[in-house]
Amino acid sequence: MATLRDHAPPATDAAVYAEQIRTLYRQTLAIVAVNPINAAIVAAVIWPWAHPWLLTGWVAAMTAVAVVRTRLRRQYLSAQPAVDEHVVWARRLVWGAWATGLLWGLGGAVFYDASAIASQLVLVFVIGGMVAGASGTLALHLPAFLAFTVSAVLPVAARMFAEADRTHVAMGALALVYGGAMTLIAAHSNRAVSEAFRLRFENHDLLARLSAAQVSLEQTNQTLEQRVAERGAALERQTEALHDAQRMESVGLLAGGVAHDFNNLLTVIMGNTELLLADTDPNLHERSRLEEIQTAANRGATLVSQLLAFSRRQVMVRRALDLNIVVAQVRPLLERLIGEHIALVVVTAPERLTVQADPTQLQQTIINLATNARDAMSGGGTLTIETALVDGTPAGTTLPPRSYVTLIVRDTGVGMDAATRRMAFDPFFTTKEVGKGTGLGLATVHGIVEQSGGHVLVESEPGQGSCFRVFLPSVASTSSDAATTPAKTPAAVVAHRATILVAEDEPLVRAITARVLSRAGHTVVEAPDGERALEIVRRHESPIDLVVSDVVMARLGGLELARRLMIERPGIPLLLVSGYNREEMPSPDDPLCRIAFLRKPFTPSELLEKVSALLTPAAGSLEGRQQQFLV
Numbered sequence: 001m002a003t004l005r006d007h008a009p010p011a012t013d014a015a016v017y018a019e020q021i022r023t024l025y026r027q028t029l030a031i032v033a034v035n036p037i038n039a040a041i042v043a044a045v046i047w048p049w050a051h052p053w054l055l056t057g058w059v060a061a062m063t064a065v066a067v068v069r070t071r072l073r074r075q076y077l078s079a080q081p082a083v084d085e086h087v088v089w090a091r092r093l094v095w096g097a098w099a100t101g102l103l104w105g106l107g108g109a110v111f112y113d114a115s116a117i118a119s120q121l122v123l124v125f126v127i128g129g130m131v132a133g134a135s136g137t138l139a140l141h142l143p144a145f146l147a148f149t150v151s152a153v154l155p156v157a158a159r160m161f162a163e164a165d166r167t168h169v170a171m172g173a174l175a176l177v178y179g180g181a182m183t184l185i186a187a188h189s190n191r192a193v194s195e196a197f198r199l200r201f202e203n204h205d206l207l208a209r210l211s212a213a214q215v216s217l218e219q220t221n222q223t224l225e226q227r228v229a230e231r232g233a234a235l236e237r238q239t240e241a242l243h244d245a246q247r248m249e250s251v252g253l254l255a256g257g258v259a260h261d262f263n264n265l266l267t268v269i270m271g272n273t274e275l276l277l278a279d280t281d282p283n284l285h286e287r288s289r290l291e292e293i294q295t296a297a298n299r300g301a302t303l304v305s306q307l308l309a310f311s312r313r314q315v316m317v318r319r320a321l322d323l324n325i326v327v328a329q330v331r332p333l334l335e336r337l338i339g340e341h342i343a344l345v346v347v348t349a350p351e352r353l354t355v356q357a358d359p360t361q362l363q364q365t366i367i368n369l370a371t372n373a374r375d376a377m378s379g380g381g382t383l384t385i386e387t388a389l390v391d392g393t394p395a396g397t398t399l400p401p402r403s404y405v406t407l408i409v410r411d412t413g414v415g416m417d418a419a420t421r422r423m424a425f426d427p428f429f430t431t432k433e434v435g436k437g438t439g440l441g442l443a444t445v446h447g448i449v450e451q452s453g454g455h456v457l458v459e460s461e462p463g464q465g466s467c468f469r470v471f472l473p474s475v476a477s478t479s480s481d482a483a484t485t486p487a488k489t490p491a492a493v494v495a496h497r498a499t500i501l502v503a504e505d506e507p508l509v510r511a512i513t514a515r516v517l518s519r520a521g522h523t524v525v526e527a528p529d530g531e532r533a534l535e536i537v538r539r540h541e542s543p544i545d546l547v548v549s550d551v552v553m554a555r556l557g558g559l560e561l562a563r564r565l566m567i568e569r570p571g572i573p574l575l576l577v578s579g580y581n582r583e584e585m586p587s588p589d590d591p592l593c594r595i596a597f598l599r600k601p602f603t604p605s606e607l608l609e610k611v612s613a614l615l616t617p618a619a620g621s622l623e624g625r626q627q628q629f630l631v
Helices: 011-025 029-045 050-079 084-112 115-138 141-161 166-279 286-310 323-338 361-376 417-425 441-451 507-521 532-537 556-568 604-615 622-628
Strands: 319-322 344-349 354-357 381-392 404-411 454-458 465-471 499-503 523-526 546-550 574-578 597-600
Touching: 011 166, 029 050, 029 084, 029 115, 029 286, 050 465, 084 115, 084 141, 084 604, 115 141, 115 166, 115 286, 115 454, 166 286, 166 507, 166 604, 286 441, 286 546, 319 323, 319 361, 319 417, 319 523, 323 344, 323 381, 323 404, 354 465, 354 499, 361 381, 361 441, 361 465, 441 454, 441 465, 465 507, 499 507, 499 532, 507 523, 507 622, 523 532, 532 546, 546 556, 546 604, 556 574, 597 604
Parallel strands: 344 381, 499 523, 499 546, 546 574, 574 597
Antiparallel strands: 319 354, 381 404, 404 465, 454 465
């Protein structure tokens, strides 16, 4: 039986091997039961020529083997063994087939009667039929088929060869040929069925992999669609932000240019108005009209200042400030500003929040945001102001990662829809009634914050209130951090009359400047541009005590004039005047930063105060000049 021993199949064919054994065990019980039934029929036919007890024992043995094989089948179906456990069950199957075939072979050899043709025909026919049937039922597992066929055919063939006559020898040879032919048929069937099983499993595996690939592809597709949607949304937001920035920049350029011209006009109006007021009897009725003109001019100067702040072209006085102190100082004003019907809640961070900003403009930012919140809560509500310190890039901004001081102004008002949010920082855009707002409050906030290197965000939904978040770069705190602009010192009385050169390309501004200085007792020399001013300084018969020059002039601007004078006439006091902007001003490391500066529009009082400060001995020092310049 060495050739009939089972061996474990290769791992790649394990599934096919297990399916072959599983199919054999799942065959109908009739295939097992046919053996004792056929044995009983054979016994009945050859009963006259054989020993009765031997026939009875043979049928009983065949029945016992069938019972054992039936129980083995039930055990297999109950156990449901794994793929790697089928080798043991295959061995049991082979032993069952071998026992059945051996009983047929021994029965044929024992009960074969050479003298009885009927006995010979029945035995040869039945055994041959059983072998033919086995080529179909046991072909799934060749070791089981061979175990049955060899044990069934060889004993009968040997019995025929034992008769030694020509007929029986021929019959024995035919039995062997028949067994070999059935073996070839079984082997062919085994290959066909095995290949079918293998293809089925390969197709199943392929389908499983295809299904997994399809699932993976769907997941990848969903991920890609999600990423495309996210990037599309991000691109749309960036495009919208770019359009907003371009629109704001265009409006800012326009506003800055308009503000520059208006500053010149307002300087003339405010200067002449103040001079007329100084010459008018306080009891005259006409004085009130002049005061109205002065009030309107001052309001115009405020609007121009807001336009410059929005367009980020306003010269700023930056200092290290603690935001918590600024909020605390402006709180009393806010309480009066918002009214008793609105509750004010202030929550400041425990640590020092130091920023580099203009104190006046930072207060103006808080006041504008609070005013905007108040107008959104006409029926009352809560205004909350918070300060905090955040690290990294604030969400919703493109600011570089670092530490930022945050000012949060939140209200419980009517809120804004998407369209209003997009236009909230546009200049002259307002949802208030005509005459109740200029539309520059939030635009001013936007300009001040952007010019300070920060960013402002708005979060709002209709009926849910609004929240403005201002992010300003945090700087290292110092013990000398201040919160408010230092009080101006009164102008010192000039000890002598000075010769002052006024360089201004705008005739009206030059005229009012010269008039104010002349009324104060100074000798004024006028120049329409920087080149003419430089010639006058070089050729004037008496020394020039002070040069007052506009920054922007067609021929040799104020900065270049100052550079040349610092070389040719070192120590001569200089006062630069400009309506805007910070790009016109020297950088902090430029020697020109020591020169005093006066912002347009200015009043006669402000001009004389600057001039007096520069003509006093203390103004000649470096510290005195630096205090006069706004950086």
